[in-house]
Amino acid sequence: MKKFLHIIPAWEDTGDMESYAKLANIARSKGYEVVSHNVDWKKPLHPQIFPVAKDDVIFGFSLGAILAWFVAQDYPCRQVILASMQPLSSFADTKIKQAFIDLAGTEFTEDLIVHIKSEHKAEKQVILYGDKEGEKGDILVANTGHEMNDSYLEEVGKLL
Numbered sequence: 001m002k003k004f005l006h007i008i009p010a011w012e013d014t015g016d017m018e019s020y021a022k023l024a025n026i027a028r029s030k031g032y033e034v035v036s037h038n039v040d041w042k043k044p045l046h047p048q049i050f051p052v053a054k055d056d057v058i059f060g061f062s063l064g065a066i067l068a069w070f071v072a073q074d075y076p077c078r079q080v081i082l083a084s085m086q087p088l089s090s091f092a093d094t095k096i097k098q099a100f101i102d103l104a105g106t107e108f109t110e111d112l113i114v115h116i117k118s119e120h121k122a123e124k125q126v127i128l129y130g131d132k133e134g135e136k137g138d139i140l141v142a143n144t145g146h147e148m149n150d151s152y153l154e155e156v157g158k159l160l
Helices: 018-029 063-074 088-092 094-104 106-115 150-159
Strands: 003-008 032-036 057-061 077-083 122-130 139-141
Touching (some): 018 032, 057 063, 077 150, 094 106, 139 150
Parallel strands (some): 003 032, 077 122
C-alpha cells in the first residue's frame, strides 16, 4: 500500500519553495508519495478541501494548517500535522479576527469562522510551534519562530 503525504504551504507560499521541497524529499526517503497543494489565497479555504485516503498524512504550515484541519474534518486520515497553526480559540478574539480581515479579507475570514469545528477525523494529531512563537504544542521546535527552517523540517521528519 502506498503512503501519501499531502503538503499544504503557508500564506502566499507554494509547494515548490525550498522548505517544502526539502520536506517532500524527507518524506520520499521514508517511502511516501508526496502531493503538494497550492492554495488560492484569494479565495476562502473551505471550498478548497480535497479528498484524502484513510492512510494518508496531511501536513499544513501556518494558514495551510487551517486547510489541513478542514480536510481532516471531512476525511478520515492517519495523521494531521499542524505546524504553527493559528489556535482555533483565537478566532473569537476581535483583534485577531480583524487582523485576518486586514490580511485576507472578510469573505476569507468568515469562511474560517463558519466552517472550523472543534474536532476532526484524523486518527492522530500533532501540533508543532517554534519555541519563539509563544504557543503550546505537542512539539516545540528549538530556537525557531514562525518559519519552516531545517530544525522544523527535522522534527516533522521524525513524525513521518
